[in-house]
Amino acid sequence: PEVDLDEVYNFALELGQAAGKILDDGWKSRCNGDGDNKTVEKDSAVDIVTQTDEDVEAFIKEKITNRFPSHKFIGEETYGKGSSKEYLIDDDPTWCIDPLDGTVNYTHIFPMFCVSIGFILHGDPVIGVINAPFLHQTFSACRGKGAWLNGTQRLPLLRNPIPPMPVNAPQSCVFACEWGKDRRDRPDGNLYRKVESFVNMAAEVGGREGKGGMVHGVRCLGSATLDLAYCAMGAFDIWWEGGCWEWDVAAGMCLVREAGGLVTTANPPSNVSDAVIEDARPGSRLYLAIRPAGDCARESGRE
Numbered sequence: 677p678e679v680d681l682d683e684v685y686n687f688a689l690e691l692g693q694a695a696g697k698i699l700d701d702g703w704k705s706r707c708n709g710d711g712d713n714k715t716v717e718k719d720s721a722v723d724i725v726t727q728t729d730e731d732v733e734a735f736i737k738e739k740i741t742n743r744f745p746s747h748k749f750i751g752e753e754t755y756g757k758g759s760s761k762e763y764l765i766d767d768d769p770t771w772c773i774d775p776l777d778g779t780v781n782y783t784h785i786f787p788m789f790c791v792s793i794g795f796i797l798h799g800d801p802v803i804g805v806i807n808a809p810f811l812h813q814t815f816s817a818c819r820g821k822g823a824w825l826n827g828t829q830r831l832p833l834l835r836n837p838i839p840p841m842p843v844n845a846p847q848s849c850v851f852a853c854e855w856g857k858d859r860r861d862r863p864d865g866n867l868y869r870k871v872e873s874f875v876n877m878a879a880e881v882g883g884r885e886g887k888g889g890m891v892h893g894v895r896c897l898g899s900a901t902l903d904l905a906y907c908a909m910g911a912f913d914i915w916w917e918g919g920c921w922e923w924d925v926a927a928g929m930c931l932v933r934e935a936g937g938l939v940t941t942a943n944p945p946s947n948v949s950d951a952v953i954e955d956a957r958p959g960s961r962l963y964l965a966i967r968p969a970g971d972c973a974r975e976s977g978r979e
């Protein structure tokens with residue numbers, strides 16, 4: 677059956693508000709020490725789940741199943757518990773949910789956490805709602821309708837006309853990256869490459885008076901979802917992560933694209949203009965997001 681994107685978008689927005697309230701309540705009782713402060717390890721010591729992750733996912737799943745019984749559902753916690761780790765994002769309408777992105781932040785009282793609700797059609801994320809309750813920020817996007825902060829401010833929030841990426845990007849950029857959960861340190865491994873990228877981008881030879889330093893800043897928020905939202909906003913120029921999951925990126929990819937930015941599968945390049953531009957899809961595993969700039973933003977229909 678035909679999918680009514682307006683109906684799904686409005687539903688996702690309501691869901692984002694309700695789920696954000698559960699996160700907020702959980703956070704407050706965690707801070708007060710009067711809630712269930714359960715924290716359980718999953719695949720590794722850095723891959724953890726709280727009662728709040730499970731509560732929010734159960735809540736969202738029930739709402740979606742009742743309203744759209746024919747739609748598929750992929751959630752971080754349901755997936756982890758499934759008897760089979762196989763699933764497929766195909767042409768079917770599919771919800772892709774991270775009930776609590778930034779779980780480690782949440783347990784350490786660092787307020788960079790959110791619920792991420794993505795809706796995928798024909799393999800493309802076409803709706804994204806991200807609610808970060810502590811920050812009072814709700815990001816939302818629907819294909820063809822642009823990306824928004826709190827429903828009123830169109831993204832990116834950069835001044836108009838949107839400044840192009842610095843010619844020598846990543847020089848003068850704010851670069852965001854995540855540590856991910858694969859901490860193995862081997863020459864071809866995840867951590868090794870990340871450290872190398874951080875160091876090279878932050879301290880690349882040259883710079884004024886030979887002091888080095890290309891990027892304005894390197895940020896690691898602990899939430900891939902919020903990284904993408906801040907790319908859509910224009911706060912981060914570039915974000916890179918290898919190894920994150922569909923639910924970490926589904927909603928954020930829609931945000932970045934609707935704002936006029938790019939999400940590709942390129943490796944962090946020494947010069948962004950050299951990047952191989954191939955559209956990423958949920959499941960790509962390697963993501964490079966580039967904030968909206970110049971022509972990209974105009975192409976998105978932004979006024």
Ligand code: IPD
Nearest residue numbers: 777778779854856898899900920
């Ligand atoms: C994780 C966070 C983290 C990223 C990981 C994600 P979670 O999600 O977004 O920043 O590096 O790849 O899995 O476990 O907090 O939902």
